Amino acid sequence: MRISFNWLRRYISFDSTPEDAAQILTSLGLEVEKIEHLGKHLDGFVVGEIFSVEKHPNADKLTVCQVRVEEDSASLTQIVCGAPNVRTGQKVAVGLVGATVPRNQHDASGRPFVLTKVKLRGVESNGMICSEYELGVGDDAQGIMVLESNAVVGKTLAQHLGLDDVVLEIGVTPNRPDCLNHLGVARELSAAINGKLVFPDITAGKESSEKISQFLNVEIVNTADCPRYSAKTIFDVHVAPSPEWMQNLLKAVGVRPINNVVDATNFVMYELGQPLHAFDYQHISGKKIVVRTAANGERFTTLDGKEQKLSPNMLMICDSEKAIAIAGVMGGLNSEISEKTTSVVLESAYFSPLSIRRTSKQLGLSTDASQRFERGIDPNGTIHALNRASALIAELSGGKPLEEVIDNYPNKISSREILLRVSRVNQILGTHLSAEDIQKHLSSIDIHAEDIRTANSSSKTFRCTIPTFRPDLEQEIDLVEEVARLYGYNNIEDKMVSAIDFKSLHVSDATASDIARSWLEANGFHETISNSMIDSSSAELFSQHLVKILNPLSKEMSVMRPSLLPSMLQNVYFNQNHGTKDAHLFEIGRVYQHKSAENSSDVVHGFQEEERLGICLTGRKYARTWFNGDRLADIFDIKGIVESVLFKIPLDKIRFIYYDSSSPLTVQTIGIEINGTYSGYLGKVSSTLLQRFQIENDVYVAEINLSNVKKEERSFRQFSPRSKFPSVLRDLAFIIPKEAFVQELQSEIYKSSGNLLKQVTLFDVYEGKNLPENVKSVAFSLQFVPDEKTLTDSEIDAAIKKIVDALNRKFGAELRRV
Amino acid sequence: MLHDVQQGGIFYFIDSDYCAMTIVQNTLADEIVALRRAAEKRFSELRSVDDLEKFRVEFLARKGSIGELFDKLKTVPNEQKPGLGKQLNELRSFVESLFESLQQKLNPGKKGEEAAIDLTLPGRTVPKGTLHPITQTLNDIVAIFTSMGFAIATGPEIENDYHNFEVLNFPPDHPARDMQDTFFISEKILLRTHTSPVQIRVMEHQQPPIRVIMPGRVYRNEAISARSLSQFHQVEGLYVDRNVTFSELKGTLVTFAREFYGKDIKYKFRPSFFPFTEPSLEMDITCFICSGKGCPMCKRTGWLEVLGAGMVHPNVFRNVGYNPEEVTGFAFGMGIDRTTALRHGIPDLRMLLENDVKFLEQF
Numbered sequence A: 001m002r003i004s005f006n007w008l009r010r011y012i013s014f015d016s017t018p019e020d021a022a023q024i025l026t027s028l029g030l031e032v033e034k035i036e037h038l039g040k041h042l043d044g045f046v047v048g049e050i051f052s053v054e055k056h057p058n059a060d061k062l063t064v065c066q067v068r069v070e071e072d073s074a075s076l077t078q079i080v081c082g083a084p085n086v087r088t089g090q091k092v093a094v095g096l097v098g099a100t101v102p103r104n105q106h107d108a109s110g111r112p113f114v115l116t117k118v119k120l121r122g123v124e125s126n127g128m129i130c131s132e133y134e135l136g137v138g139d140d141a142q143g144i145m146v147l148e149s150n151a152v153v154g155k156t157l158a159q160h161l162g163l164d165d166v167v168l169e170i171g172v173t174p175n176r177p178d179c180l181n182h183l184g185v186a187r188e189l190s191a192a193i194n195g196k197l198v199f200p201d202i203t204a205g206k207e208s209s210e211k212i213s214q215f216l217n218v219e220i221v222n223t224a225d226c227p228r229y230s231a232k233t234i235f236d237v238h239v240a241p242s243p244e245w246m247q248n249l250l251k252a253v254g255v256r257p258i259n260n261v262v263d264a265t266n267f268v269m270y271e272l273g274q275p276l277h278a279f280d281y282q283h284i285s286g287k288k289i290v291v292r293t294a295a296n297g298e299r300f301t302t303l304d305g306k307e308q309k310l311s312p313n314m315l316m317i318c319d320s321e322k323a324i325a326i327a328g329v330m331g332g333l334n335s336e337i338s339e340k341t342t343s344v345v346l347e348s349a350y351f352s353p354l355s356i357r358r359t360s361k362q363l364g365l366s367t368d369a370s371q372r373f374e375r376g377i378d379p380n381g382t383i384h385a386l387n388r389a390s391a392l393i394a395e396l397s398g399g400k401p402l403e404e405v406i407d408n409y410p411n412k413i414s415s416r417e418i419l420l421r422v423s424r425v426n427q428i429l430g431t432h433l434s435a436e437d438i439q440k441h442l443s444s445i446d447i448h449a450e451d452i453r454t455a456n457s458s459s460k461t462f463r464c465t466i467p468t469f470r471p472d473l474e475q476e477i478d479l480v481e482e483v484a485r486l487y488g489y490n491n492i493e494d495k496m497v498s499a500i501d502f503k504s505l506h507v508s509d510a511t512a513s514d515i516a517r518s519w520l521e522a523n524g525f526h527e528t529i530s531n532s533m534i535d536s537s538s539a540e541l542f543s544q545h546l547v548k549i550l551n552p553l554s555k556e557m558s559v560m561r562p563s564l565l566p567s568m569l570q571n572v573y574f575n576q577n578h579g580t581k582d583a584h585l586f587e588i589g590r591v592y593q594h595k596s597a598e599n600s601s602d603v604v605h606g607f608q609e610e611e612r613l614g615i616c617l618t619g620r621k622y623a624r625t626w627f628n629g630d631r632l633a634d635i636f637d638i639k640g641i642v643e644s645v646l647f648k649i650p651l652d653k654i655r656f657i658y659y660d661s662s663s664p665l666t667v668q669t670i671g672i673e674i675n676g677t678y679s680g681y682l683g684k685v686s687s688t689l690l691q692r693f694q695i696e697n698d699v700y701v702a703e704i705n706l707s708n709v710k711k712e713e714r715s716f717r718q719f720s721p722r723s724k725f726p727s728v729l730r731d732l733a734f735i736i737p738k739e740a741f742v743q744e745l746q747s748e749i750y751k752s753s754g755n756l757l758k759q760v761t762l763f764d765v766y767e768g769k770n771l772p773e774n775v776k777s778v779a780f781s782l783q784f785v786p787d788e789k790t791l792t793d794s795e796i797d798a799a800i801k802k803i804v805d806a807l808n809r810k811f812g813a814e815l816r817r818v
Numbered sequence B: 001m002l003h004d005v006q007q008g009g010i011f012y013f014i015d016s017d018y019c020a021m022t023i024v025q026n027t028l029a030d031e032i033v034a035l036r037r038a039a040e041k042r043f044s045e046l047r048s049v050d051d052l053e054k055f056r057v058e059f060l061a062r063k064g065s066i067g068e069l070f071d072k073l074k075t076v077p078n079e080q081k082p083g084l085g086k087q088l089n090e091l092r093s094f095v096e097s098l099f100e101s102l103q104q105k106l107n108p109g110k111k112g113e114e115a116a117i118d119l120t121l122p123g124r125t126v127p128k129g130t131l132h133p134i135t136q137t138l139n140d141i142v143a144i145f146t147s148m149g150f151a152i153a154t155g156p157e158i159e160n161d162y163h164n165f166e167v168l169n170f171p172p173d174h175p176a177r178d179m180q181d182t183f184f185i186s187e188k189i190l191l192r193t194h195t196s197p198v199q200i201r202v203m204e205h206q207q208p209p210i211r212v213i214m215p216g217r218v219y220r221n222e223a224i225s226a227r228s229l230s231q232f233h234q235v236e237g238l239y240v241d242r243n244v245t246f247s248e249l250k251g252t253l254v255t256f257a258r259e260f261y262g263k264d265i266k267y268k269f270r271p272s273f274f275p276f277t278e279p280s281l282e283m284d285i286t287c288f289i290c291s292g293k294g295c296p297m298c299k300r301t302g303w304l305e306v307l308g309a310g311m312v313h314p315n316v317f318r319n320v321g322y323n324p325e326e327v328t329g330f331a332f333g334m335g336i337d338r339t340t341a342l343r344h345g346i347p348d349l350r351m352l353l354e355n356d357v358k359f360l361e362q363f
């Protein structure tokens, strides 16, 4: 909401600066987001009068002008001018020495420059007579700008152009419809500075002796949506531009001046908050206004020339034959005020906020009027606004208002009464305000608080009468806020919550995600945070149970991701295109699915959210350094990372599931089972998927559901006694068939060796030269740890023999010989 | 019976009777380890130049213990040779370095050995990972509140209208809903526009006293720009008990802001409007980029809006079945993404979601 500082001061005497006003209003909850000095770019420019023009002695195209620039002084300023149209007696815009000319017409890009005292071909010049272009008020650069002959010499140019105003841009919150106008803002300001409001003077002007009832009557069919409809008629109107003062104020708040009738209605809306509409009486058939809802499919052309399709719940203003306005939203083209208009009907109504809001939403049409109606205007302000506007129109257009007003107000909306306990105010705020203080604060915003303490109650209670322009004040707590606001939030003590209440003390405890996050960070991974909303066509590759957004920002963000994989691939793609080919990334985030048949554990029925850990490796595992050769990442890197992360969480009951076939998304895929539940996968992204995301290099990924891992499912590791006896290491190498699995070999080693064997480590895998084609060599290091005594060789040998036999039997493994 | 004893080999099978009489045969790997220990022990006993020379002959001379192990290497199977060879080389360099270190101490005049090492070589670093700056901000905020006794709660991002709006005192068709442009999944299901529905879910399942913070991701249907994202993060806080006051709300926020933004910050509170709190406030702190002088980050006001808060509205308490005459409480919330951008001087919020490694590795 733009509030003009000049306009504001019509209702309150305020001697401080606009900045001070902004600070006060902000502290009251009317946040001033921006302060705009309208004429700031014209500082140093004044209205001057050319006293004489002489030819420059040394230049043909230049003239030497004597210019009067002070109102009450005859002293003259000499300015050299190059414009062809300069003449004695003209009123002109003069830039004085020191002023910054907004645009330089001799500079290709029109950059501003500062005026200094100069000699032009030997003649002193003390300023500049400016063109429209130079002042930034128009495009004419050919000659100087000539002002109206009645312009007052010495006035600042900003004043002359109506730009000596400051606009406060206020972010009015939806609960304060009363502050969408200047009087409302003035009321707040006056409450804060203990000032007095000056209400606009409404002298009805000369009224015609004819009664309105002879010319118009109003019928409200739908009284629920239109509780009040007031109207006034003005005859003998001369439509013309409105006066400069009104135009300037309207322009300052961002309203385009149209003509004296329309401008007066806008002016009153910005002054008092009551939206008004002016109809051309000539175009109202049957001397009748009917307020009814639209017919289904009815069409109506609004003032902006657009045809609107109406639905039956929309409230319309009609005459005896046709619709003439969409109530509270916009008038119709068929009854608008034109230059030919001579008789005007002014509408000043109160419509139900809900009705206007629905209509405005449905039509996608939001206007100054609809915004005010839907937030709630003062139902008891219609007549006042009507009289104010009609007096203005009479004054500006010479029109004659007919006697009396039409006021159709079947069910009066009266002031609300709210009980306010003094004790409650102090209980909520933590203050010690007295009843008198509270009463004083409330009365400063026109809330009358009457003490109704009863004999048997110890605490004072007020019965507060709420003015109808404050629809937001509905219950006691609303008044507590008013008191706090007016007392000043910053005057309330900042009380530290006294002591930590140990019975509810929370001991923070790291989740599986927290641990995974810090392990991955410590091991060189960068954490990503990606958009949950992704492209629908790629999402379909990952799930059939997509959560689709009805009103997405774009197709690229139209479904909720069902997997972290698309996010990770998008990140790889982005980095590839920005010159980063090696990326070690991880993300901990939610994935979303919509399965309506799903179980009762859904928090929101039919929707499943799951927190997952995604890990992604592409390019080199190690960059080349002086101590390390570089190497591309492969499946065993991602597998090792997954093993380490899960171990760290700590989770010990992990099983990898190896598949015979690959999926369309990943190859070399390994399933991950945690505590017996399938919890994710790791693998290499398939070439089809890489192509789809336009990724050039191999990408290895893992995606693990961590939301199932509850604290109690995590391993709590137990101490195991360390042996006092020396352990013995033995290495064994086997030749095994190529298709045999190392994991199976390893578990067989454990199984067959008895309980002395504590650890088996694979330390070599070899195939190729010196070996037959269908075999590979694997070498294990075995650690034997005795429990009770030093191991003898025979014990170890016996264990080893068992291992060798078992592996031979099961896999055809041969102990390797040189 | 097998009689296949191979000295220093990686496998050997022996007749059990025979075995009892043989000395324990270690593998070459074991011997390397043993020799290293022996060298370390002997080294610790060295006192003179003579001792040092004896040490050299014992271990490093061509016929010394290390040399012997190199001889044994010839007899191990081929596929073992590279691994063991490497271990042996490492052993030799290790013993050499021991020798050299003492030699320098005993002959301080000789500087040549020191000069041989270029200590300006970069250290053998390990790859440096990073947490996303949003996570870092979130962690810092959460740590402050958990230290004040707040527990952590989370809730669904796909919410129903009831929890996201209605219970929070946004009636249907109320203009307050315009404050939060919403993504809809269906008529009554939406992407939560704030973390406030988690407050409700906590209160629905728990009786006061409640002290909880609720971090999470939220969505607004707003055009994406340098200053606004359609997906961002919030932390919400809720404190409900008997006699919780507005004054304590302010105190809690001041404590937080001093901890998070710095001890010396200046701050102010101003009234604001949120349907689910009353009185509502917003907190501003002096812009830490321009120290309050006014800059583009603070829209030239010198102040930064850092959070919104208020006393829980009695309607909200009634909606979750609490009696507003018995309990009072406060709630607060702040945006994490913008805070993160301010803290790190990130000029464009969109960078936070691009996941450019060159961006991420800076934090």
Ligand SMILES: [Zn+2]
Pocket: B287, B288, B289, B290, B291, B292, B293, B294, B295, B296, B297, B298, B299, B300, B302, B303
């Ligand atoms: Zn700043």
